[in-house]
Amino acid sequence: MAIHLKNLAGPAYSLTAAGVFLDSLRFKFTNAPETQTIFGKLDAWAASLGAAGLFAQTGLFSQYVIGSAELVASALLLASLAPRLKRLRVIGALIAAAIMSGAVSFHLFTPLGVDPNNDGGGLFAMAVVVWLSSLGMLIAGRETLFDAGRALARALVPAPASLPSEELASEEKVPHG
Numbered sequence: 493m494a495i496h497l498k499n500l501a502g503p504a505y506s507l508t509a510a511g512v513f514l515d516s517l518r519f520k521f522t523n524a525p526e527t528q529t530i531f532g533k534l535d536a537w538a539a540s541l542g543a544a545g546l547f548a549q550t551g552l553f554s555q556y557v558i559g560s561a562e563l564v565a566s567a568l569l570l571a572s573l574a575p576r577l578k579r580l581r582v583i584g585a586l587i588a589a590a591i592m593s594g595a596v597s598f599h600l601f602t603p604l605g606v607d608p609n610n611d612g613g614g615l616f617a618m619a620v621v622v623w624l625s626s627l628g629m630l631i632a633g634r635e636t637l638f639d640a641g642r643a644l645a646r647a648l649v650p651a652p653a654s655l656p657s658e659e660l661a662s663e664e665k666v667p668h669g
Contacts, residue, residue: 502581502632505625506569509588512622513562520559526609527555537602553594561591582637585629592623 519527531554535547545551568584571577599606599616606616630637 502578502629503573505629505632506572506581506584509585509622509625509629510566510569512618513566513588516618517559517563520555520562523549523555530604530608530615531555533604533608534598534602537604558591561587565591579633579636579640581629582633582640585626585633586637588622589626589630592619592626595619596623 518524531547531549534553535545535551538544538546547553549555551557565584565587568580568587572579572581572584596616596619598604599608599619607613609615
């Protein structure tokens with residue numbers, strides 16, 4: 493029974509995170525008043541720190557940029573439900589965890605607060621749920637994540653060049669014949 497539940501956890505986390513993300517896109521991509529309130533408060537806060545426009549509609553962290561990242565994460569998480577594409581789950585979870593780490597942090601440590609839209613903290617609660625789901629997927633898929641990291645490191649970091657003394661030693665061991 494435990495193995496069966498373990499096999500269901502990944503898809504359940506994927507569906508939870510993707511469902512919340514996809515539901516939020518209707519607010520972000522239609523420039524809904526709730527989204528204007530949230531990103532407006534964040535942009536005013538960023539402006540007070542000298543980074544005006546950071547969360548504006550054309551800013552680096554605009555609702556459209558964040559929404560697009562959520563859409564990509566959702567697509568990866570949903571695609572990972574296919575057994576052959578299961579490895580995509582950790583990539584989607586990594587993107588989701590990054591987005592939600594920012595969301596939870598902004599709710600807790602900026603004037604945004606945990607109830608910016610007077611919804612009783614529902615938006616913040618959903619951010620925490622997705623964040624925890626993402627962390628669960630990353631923990632469960634840590635070997636896949638480590639394998640991807642090692643493959644990336646091999647691709648980006650050149651192999652060390654052998655020293656001349658090592659080349660001479662290897663030539664002495666090879667019989668010429």
